[in-house]
Amino acid sequence: MSEAPIKIDIQGLQKSFGANHVLRGVDLTVPAGKSLVVIGGSGSGKSVLLKSVLGLVKPDRGSIKVDGRNVARQSAGDKKHIAAQTGMLFQGAALFDSLSVWENVAFRLLYGQRNKRAASKDKAIECLAQVGLAPEVGELRPSELSGGMQKRVSLARAIASDPQILFFDEPTTGLDPIMSDVINNLIVERVKAIGATAISITHDMASARKIADEVAMLYQGVIIWRGSPDELDNSGNPMVDQFVSGRADGPIQMQVRKFTRR
Amino acid sequence: MNPIAAVGRLSLDVFGEVGRMTNFAMEGAFAAVTPPFFWRPFLHALARIGFASLPVVGLTALFTGGALALNIYEGSIFPDANAFIPQILGVSIVRELGPVLAALMVAGRCSSAMAAEIGAMRVTEQIDAMSTLSVNPFRYLVGPRVLATTIAMPLLVLTADIIGVYGGYLVSVHLLDMSASIYINTLADFISSEDVTSGLIKATVFGFLIAVTGCYYGYRSSGGATGVGNATRTAVVAAAVSIFAANYLLTSLFVDF
Numbered sequence A: 001m002s003e004a005p006i007k008i009d010i011q012g013l014q015k016s017f018g019a020n021h022v023l024r025g026v027d028l029t030v031p032a033g034k035s036l037v038v039i040g041g042s043g044s045g046k047s048v049l050l051k052s053v054l055g056l057v058k059p060d061r062g063s064i065k066v067d068g069r070n071v072a073r074q075s076a077g078d079k080k081h082i083a084a085q086t087g088m089l090f091q092g093a094a095l096f097d098s099l100s101v102w103e104n105v106a107f108r109l110l111y112g113q114r115n116k117r118a119a120s121k122d123k124a125i126e127c128l129a130q131v132g133l134a135p136e137v138g139e140l141r142p143s144e145l146s147g148g149m150q151k152r153v154s155l156a157r158a159i160a161s162d163p164q165i166l167f168f169d170e171p172t173t174g175l176d177p178i179m180s181d182v183i184n185n186l187i188v189e190r191v192k193a194i195g196a197t198a199i200s201i202t203h204d205m206a207s208a209r210k211i212a213d214e215v216a217m218l219y220q221g222v223i224i225w226r227g228s229p230d231e232l233d234n235s236g237n238p239m240v241d242q243f244v245s246g247r248a249d250g251p252i253q254m255q256v257r258k259f260t261r262r
Numbered sequence B: 001m002n003p004i005a006a007v008g009r010l011s012l013d014v015f016g017e018v019g020r021m022t023n024f025a026m027e028g029a030f031a032a033v034t035p036p037f038f039w040r041p042f043l044h045a046l047a048r049i050g051f052a053s054l055p056v057v058g059l060t061a062l063f064t065g066g067a068l069a070l071n072i073y074e075g076s077i078f079p080d081a082n083a084f085i086p087q088i089l090g091v092s093i094v095r096e097l098g099p100v101l102a103a104l105m106v107a108g109r110c111s112s113a114m115a116a117e118i119g120a121m122r123v124t125e126q127i128d129a130m131s132t133l134s135v136n137p138f139r140y141l142v143g144p145r146v147l148a149t150t151i152a153m154p155l156l157v158l159t160a161d162i163i164g165v166y167g168g169y170l171v172s173v174h175l176l177d178m179s180a181s182i183y184i185n186t187l188a189d190f191i192s193s194e195d196v197t198s199g200l201i202k203a204t205v206f207g208f209l210i211a212v213t214g215c216y217y218g219y220r221s222s223g224g225a226t227g228v229g230n231a232t233r234t235a236v237v238a239a240a241v242s243i244f245a246a247n248y249l250l251t252s253l254f255v256d257f
């Protein structure tokens, strides 16, 4: 997969919050039109990684290049360049609760691109249909939806303007298995049909296998492994092995401390 | 910590905060008057801030006008105290009480609401989401609110002036047996257009301050619901204090010239 030009190029990315060194030198490249899945333990910095690429988190060190522009410097022009071609699904959905569902989905069309309301609404309803939501849902407020529905609305919002770069932070968390598969198909279709470049974060191995061209594992602030989804089962890396099979014992020791009364 | 260092730190904090807020205010003013304009959030804000504040501002003005009439009547040392009522009452309401009281009521309603709303959007990543959708969240959230409040306040204060003076009229004419025509004529003789204009200029400045403090604390909030709660409380206090401070400054300007 090395023929395609590099779309996103992250080198030596570091980020700390106080004494918490979350990212300690992440190197990651994503070729144009490919789908990368990042796996890793809860709290390992996957969301921070995505937010750094979007310019929402300011990295301490390292470079992040999108189309050759270094966005780690966070100039307004670079941020605009990224935002204009990116769709992001936030882990917590982050829907605008003062707007109706369809206005959420059409937000960029309405206020970023200044399209007509009627046309934007049609497009929004179409995107809602793609994530399995009926047109009536468009008239509701986000607070009237279930968690999984909010996630799907957020996904519809991310894809509504056919962006070239897609970031999905746990797209299938909280969805039933069938709906998860629908969403997986949708992501695959976006990458294949539109040629979008995608980075997804997921804890769902079935989903990872389905949507990934390549999988990377983040552990203790660095990428410790990358490979194709087929290689997940015989990665030769004990940590990947433990993660994929979901065992409590192994080289990765989750920080669970026994409470002892002194 | 040694006390001198503590005082130093405190004053640095205060100056730093004032500096950041001034910066925010200038950016807010710029966003309010330069394109891109966001008409929908603007009209929403105008309706919620301007129109929905009418009852509370009107009632405040009505009772204040009435109370003022009683006070002037009771407190006067002159035998025909009635004649002073419209004169003193009109000027106090139009120049001072109308703008300040209306601004405090609107600050209580709207600075808090803005801080809470924008703060909640900050801590639930809605502001981040907006910027990934190619819309500048500062311009979408702050610009329309600043513009709407700055436009709505003078209109509210004008209404408050009329209702306040009417409150005085009700008490004077129906309780203190003053003749309606004397009340109205004295009022017309003594209230100048400068009085009204100076009150409306104050109102405009107060409206701007209300929106800026509300948006500022909301926009910077962090730390979940607790952080939003803090932002809300601080916003109302800061709005009220800056209204009083600005009122003093503007009054001293208007008195001089």
Ligand SMILES: Nc1ncnc2c1ncn2[C@@H]1O[C@H](COP(=O)(O)OP(=O)(O)OP(=O)(O)O)[C@@H](O)[C@H]1O
Pocket (backbone or CB within 6 Å): A017, A020, A022, A040, A041, A042, A043, A044, A045, A046, A047, A048, A049, A091
């Ligand atoms: N704004 C912030 N301020 C302080 N610390 C933060 C902030 N955002 C993230 N962190 C810290 O960074 C670390 C990584 O967070 P992140 O959200 O990236 O985890 P994650 O890998 O996405 O986990 P999960 O799978 O649970 O979503 C955590 O320890 C978290 O406490």
Ligand SMILES: [Mg+2]
Pocket (backbone or CB within 6 Å): A046, A047, A048, A091, A169
């Ligand atoms: Mg996360």
